[in-house]
Amino acid sequence: MSFFGKNIKKIRGVKGLSQQAFAELFDLKRATLGAYEEGRSEPKIDTIIKIANYFSTSIDDLLTSELTVNALLQFKDDLTLHADAFHKVEMSSIPLLQGDAIGEYPNLYNNISYIEDLPQIQFPLASSQKFRAYTISNLEMTANDKGLYPGDIVIGEQVLLKDIVSIPEGTVVLILVHDKLMVRHLQVKEDMVFLKAAHKNIAPYKFSLNEVKEVWKICYTILFRLPEFGNPLEEKLNYLEREFRRFKEGF
Template sequence: MSYFGKNIRKIRNVKKLSQQAFAELFDLKRGTLGAYEEERSEPRIETIIRIAKHFSISIDDLLTSELTVNKLLKFKDDLAFHGTFHKEKFTKIPCVTAKSEADYLQYYDKPHFIEDLPKLHLPINSEKKLRGYIISNLEMTNNDKGYCPKDVVIGEKIEQESYTKIANGNFVLIMVHDKLLLRKFYHAEEHITLRATNKNIDDIKIQLKDIKEMWYVKYCFLKRIPENHNVEIEQKLSYLEQEFMKLKENFK
């Protein structure tokens, strides 16, 4: 028998934390935490480790014996505070990675699978559904420009009736033919064209009915620092100015 549920309930009471506050601390849903406390569900090992580590409690103590209040008071008490503070909430965005992409193609419409995807926590205010995607190929790269591996794009869900409203040339994350593709979008009367930035990648023409999902790319985060061409120009102008001054001095 595991004492996990009883112990986390006792920890909450000692630390004066609501279920919601405790759940948010470890990226859990309030209902999930409630199920743990009522012993209707067993936690993942990752969750057990995070809670034990946070409160400096051994996993053995957390799982195999009922913790006493006196014992809890001896543990790390970094959550004890007085007064109130403003807690800023960032939007949690499910993100598709290279490791989860194959499973996403199969379970993209399963809420439980989406809930288990890793989350990006970003200061983005949006009531729309958002999806993150970590790029793992060079299809949208041209001479080191464009989107490169490890760059992240975030798309806003586009419903089927709005597919043709997307302006030509915009980037979309699209699921079609059992593939998840980041492409430029072009619409014609009878089909759409998906175009890569890499000139060696052929265009893909598909019918609207073949699209399973489409996300309009609104944000991107680059792993590298973009080249600042203005800085390069300023450096060249400065160099030319110095050379001009040298020539001017030589003619005096």
């Protein structure tokens, strides 16, 4: 933790906090804080977590690298205030498949008028590639409380049929095969296509390559819920602290 003391001292300077004011924020004694800054003492894990969360920095940065003033002020090194440096984000209109359209699409996927009449969503994409958006309606791509839930929207970029063999194994795709339109993990073996759901109770599909009509590689998702927030390093530190306590209690 060689950078911890130096970093909290720099944080105090940037934020204009005395040792006493900083210490009171985290229920510390001023002498304890001084010991941290001078490297004479190491903080407890919960103190590190509190300081990192309070100042919106990662535990990893707080412990393993010297924080910059720009980082502490949450500015980027390339920040500019010149108006001409900003540009308007280009938006693309993407056909959205949802509700009855999902059932109709296998018979009308190559009907240009039908595609043009589908609902469109606006998405910040500056690309000449074709895209499709698809609304998830079941839990087939959900496992262990993670994955895609009903109402989520996936956006896929078109992959030419001749290039399907180059798609990495396990890639999530929106695929039209035979008379089925679905979102699945894709695997291609020789002249066969295997489509696997995330849910363990959903059996995989197997088709021949010549039954595939369209493939859209999922590139973006729109989730209609808050994502799970977690800090892997923080979780590891908490785990180590719990294990250490158990070890001490064993003696």
